[in-house]
Amino acid sequence: MLRLRGRKKSEQERRDELLSAYLDGELGEGERQRLEARLARDVPLRAELRALQQTVSLMRELPEVAAPRNFILSESMVEQRQPALKPEPRARRTWAAPLLTAATAVVSLLFVVVLAGDLLLPGIGGLASAPEPMEQAQEIPEIALQAAPTADDAEIERESAPSGTPAPMPAAKALGEEPDTAVEEAAEAPREEPEIPVAEEAAEEIPADEDPLGTGTPSALTAAGGGGPTEEAVAGLAAPTAEPMLAPTVVSGAALTSTIPAEAPAVAEEPAGEELGLLEPTPGQIDVTPLATQIEERGVSGPRRRDLPWELLEIGLGLTAVVLIFTTIQAWRVRRR
Amino acid sequence: MMQVALREDRDEESLIAAAQRGNLDAFNELVLAYQDQVYNLAYRIMGDPASASDATQEAFISAYEHIDGFRGKYPSSFKSWLMRIVSNACYDELRRRKRHPVTSIEDFELDEEANPALVSDTEGPEAHAERQEMARVMQTGIQTLPADQRITLVLSDVQGFSYQEIAEMTDVPLGTVKSRLARARGKLRDYLQDQGELLPVQYRLA
Numbered sequence: 001m002l003r004l005r006g007r008k009k010s011e012q013e014r015r016d017e018l019l020s021a022y023l024d025g026e027l028g029e030g031e032r033q034r035l036e037a038r039l040a041r042d043v044p045l046r047a048e049l050r051a052l053q054q055t056v057s058l059m060r061e062l063p064e065v066a067a068p069r070n071f072i073l074s075e076s077m078v079e080q081r082q083p084a085l086k087p088e089p090r091a092r093r094t095w096a097a098p099l100l101t102a103a104t105a106v107v108s109l110l111f112v113v114v115l116a117g118d119l120l121l122p123g124i125g126g127l128a129s130a131p132e133p134m135e136q137a138q139e140i141p142e143i144a145l146q147a148a149p150t151a152d153d154a155e156i157e158r159e160s161a162p163s164g165t166p167a168p169m170p171a172a173k174a175l176g177e178e179p180d181t182a183v184e185e186a187a188e189a190p191r192e193e194p195e196i197p198v199a200e201e202a203a204e205e206i207p208a209d210e211d212p213l214g215t216g217t218p219s220a221l222t223a224a225g226g227g228g229p230t231e232e233a234v235a236g237l238a239a240p241t242a243e244p245m246l247a248p249t250v251v252s253g254a255a256l257t258s259t260i261p262a263e264a265p266a267v268a269e270e271p272a273g274e275e276l277g278l279l280e281p282t283p284g285q286i287d288v289t290p291l292a293t294q295i296e297e298r299g300v301s302g303p304r305r306r307d308l309p310w311e312l313l314e315i316g317l318g319l320t321a322v323v324l325i326f327t328t329i330q331a332w333r334v335r336r337r
Numbered sequence: 338m339m340q341v342a343l344r345e346d347r348d349e350e351s352l353i354a355a356a357q358r359g360n361l362d363a364f365n366e367l368v369l370a371y372q373d374q375v376y377n378l379a380y381r382i383m384g385d386p387a388s389a390s391d392a393t394q395e396a397f398i399s400a401y402e403h404i405d406g407f408r409g410k411y412p413s414s415f416k417s418w419l420m421r422i423v424s425n426a427c428y429d430e431l432r433r434r435k436r437h438p439v440t441s442i443e444d445f446e447l448d449e450e451a452n453p454a455l456v457s458d459t460e461g462p463e464a465h466a467e468r469q470e471m472a473r474v475m476q477t478g479i480q481t482l483p484a485d486q487r488i489t490l491v492l493s494d495v496q497g498f499s500y501q502e503i504a505e506m507t508d509v510p511l512g513t514v515k516s517r518l519a520r521a522r523g524k525l526r527d528y529l530q531d532q533g534e535l536l537p538v539q540y541r542l543a
Contacts, residue, residue: 013520020519024493026500055526059494062472067376068386071397072365078401 019049023056097331104324111317118314353415356404364401371416372397374496375423381491382427384480392430396423420496421506424488431484478528486521493518 021027022035039046349370355363375396380389400422407418479487485507492498492506500518504511 013516013523016523017516017519020522021515024500024518026515051526051530052522055522055529056494058471058475058529059490059522059525062381062475062495063468064373064377065380065389067372067393068390070369071372071376071393072368073361073397073401075361077398078361 015045015048016052019045019052022049023053097328097334100324100328100331104321104328107317107324108321111314111321114310114314114317118310349415353404353407356401357407361401364404367415368397371419374416375419378420378491378496379423379427381476381479381495382424382488383430384476388430392423392426396426399426417498417502417506420492420498424492424506428484428488431487435484474529474532475525478525478532481528482521482524486517486524489514489517490521490525494522 018027018031018035022032027035039049349367352363352367356367372393376389376393379392379396380386383389383392396419400419403422407415479490482490488507489503492503493500498506500511500514503514503518507514509517
């Protein structure tokens with residue numbers, strides 16, 4: 001009996017593959033002829049083939065083993081059958097995830113562009129400079145950011161106004177070194193006050209280049225005349241009707257008519273609490289002096305009317321981007337499953 | 338074939354359709370029709386009756402629960418779809434055992450009673466005994482193979498599936514099927530040659 005272990009294993013494996021395919025008729029015509037020619041003169045190879053062939057025959061002749069019992073199923077064995085959930089969605093939706101990713105990328109990019117335009121172009125958004133106080137500025141984005149990414153569509157829209165507001169509001173109030181007055185005024189109807197300049201400077205400087213929702217904050221803050229900064233900021237955010245700073249009454253009036261700022265009063269009460277907390281650490285950091293000059297430079301009323309469509313665009317893009325991000329994440333998760 | 342013939346008034350297609358609508362009785366008719374083949378495949382892969390029974394049961398339950406997923410996708414048939422399920426069940430179990438080896442003599446001994454089924458009753462007792470012995474040696478040899486090779490070998494040489502069908506059932510390329518099959522056969526051949534003395538005379542390989 002020929003033992004073929006002497007040759008290298010890899011060579012034998014290669015031969016086995018050739019012989020095995022030959023036995024199954026899986027060799028191409030040329031390969032088959034070459035092998036048969038080789039078999040004619042290679043005795044050990046012929047023996048190998050024969051041995052392989054017998055092995056296969058023995059396998060094929062193995063007796064079939066009968067089932068020892070019945071395997072029919074009873075109702076209790078099977079769960080409630082769900083109609084073909086698993087395989088289908090995967091097949092159906094393979095295009096969804098990449099498409100959503102692309103859409104998200106586009107919308108996010110547009111949003112960033114619009115936002116950048118808002119921040120960098122003085123004529124449009126109005127926030128060309130943001131020297132101090134940076135700490136307040138950072139607080140606002142943080143708080144607003146925390147609020148923004150946690151909700152779905154409806155919630156985002158509702159929260160964007162209030163969440164954006166409490167942040168700038170406490171900050172604005174912190175800046176205005178008249179916390180108590182500001183609180184009272186927030187709860188009451190807004191009035192024109194010498195505090196306007198203070199709040200305005202704060203409003204200008206707070207958002208800086210970190211603008212979480214992009215849209216509402218700058219205009220909200222700028223619109224926030226000193227007196228009732230809360231309500232006006234809310235109004236500015238929620239219904240970005242860019243009101244001139246000098247007409248806070250009008251602003252709040254207009255704001256109250258739109259849907260979102262309906263929550264302004266409620267929101268106004270929140271910042272009261274927040275800003276009290278914020279007041280302690282912050283007051284000493286504001287530079288109140290150059291206010292008047294800054295305000296004049298900014299050219300108060302004009303640009304704001306042009307802000308509206310831009311702000312709407314920012315809000316819309318921001319919201320769409322967030323929604324798309326979540327939907328995309330979901331789509332990829334489902335896909336992986 | 339020890340297959341229970343399907344009733345004429347209910348061919349396989351309509352049984353499958355009924356099962357897909359939730360008709361368990363219809364599915365059970367399919368079970369009766371295929372259970373021997375399924376069990377046989379499971380037995381040849383797993384090597385002992387208990388494991389084969391478990392795999393068979395599991396396979397049928399899984400088949401019923403996923404029957405909606407069968408849409409004639411596989412070129413062959415319901416049979417290859419079913420065999421795919423049972424071979425996957427066996428594969429998972431073998432992998433699981435590899436990770437958590439159970440030292441049991443079941444792995445090494447074969448239940449004699451598991452090898453009873455004879456295709457033909459015309460064999461005399463001697464021939465029958467020889468076939469039993471041969472089958473026992475073969476099965477032991479099959480169990481020296483790693484799971485992938487084992488399943489490929491059984492699907493090809495016991496169940497008669499083509500390379501292409503096996504490639505689809507095991508989710509590997511055609512080339513992988515070819516090489517797994519060749520290695521399995523080669524190893525089994527070597528094993529049988531090593532066991533030369535134990536084989537009944539007429540089966541001894543030259």
